[in-house]
Amino acid sequence: MQDPNLTPEIPPAVEQQPAPQAAPAGADATPETTVEVMPGLEEALRIAELKAAEHHDAWLRAKAEGENIRRRAQEDIAKASKFAAEKFATSMLPVKDSLEAALSVENQTVEKLREGVELTLRQLVSAFEGANLAEENPLGQKFDPNKHQAISTVEADAEPNTVVSVLQKGYLLNDRVIRPALVMVAKARSQ
Template identity: 55%
Template sequence: MENTQENPTSQNPTPADETSQAGAAGAPGAQPEAAAQAAAQVGQGGADAALAEAQAKIAELQDAFVRAKAETENVRRRGQDDVQKAHKFAIETFAEHLLPVVDSLEAAVAHGSDDLAKVREGVELTLRQLTGALEKGKVVAVNPVGEKFDPHRHQAISMVPSEQEANTVVAVLQKGYVIADRVLRPALVTVSQPK
């Protein structure tokens, strides 16, 4: 009689063998589910990291936006202040040029001389001072005798027959003034017309 003793390990599989056998042959799709769960966990971890990175970037951009907005507001406010100061003190330099003229006029009034020649000389000097102050402030007289009539810079009071070419300024009744090429007051003139 043969000894037919079987190996106990071959007949009674261990639980580990059952798992491996079930995974290999028994349960279809068991391995892909495990892989999907593992991938989902890895994907979840990656998504959390990406979300945290995106939130940090959003916070950084919001901070930069708030700072830029505040800086823009400060620049706007400073600009408004500069414009207000420019309007308020625009005449400051011009006024400084006029102060010597005021001093001369006050000295003339205080002097009280009866000598008309000296008074005239003082007035002429003061007029030169005033003209110089105006020129420093870019206020220039327009005296267009002999020039072609320009309605933007001259105001015609009358037309007179003349040998000169038509529409030529014959006489200036009142000087005009320009400030930096902008008409402050047009010159009052008479203009020639053909005979």
């Protein structure tokens, strides 16, 4: 038998929960009150659709902006290509004017004609410098097949593979060959 002075032990797994409280008077304890507290599936779907539409709209705007940037870049490239020679052409106009003025003089002396041609040549050289067009005159230099075109080889006192004669000067535009120099190159004398 059990000792009447001992109280019965409650197992630890059993916890006492507070008794449910009665709803206040006039409150309706129906499932609709639960929907107000926690959004339903329809509300979650509506919110997700709004967010998806917002993201889709932002994506469309970004795509359109990217296309506009690409189109403007293509237009800029086309304009740059079309008007690339504008600066050079502008610097060539005084050269043309000088040549026309020289030809328009009726009774010209050789000295005056030469003076006018020299002035015109200085204008032309200035225009070339403004356009980064450099002259390649390799006389006495080592032959460089990247910048020179050998017409022939000749026996000469110079070291073999040296340019001994320039038949036509070459030109470089921003260090890029646009016309190679036509040269004659030295070869070793035969014994």
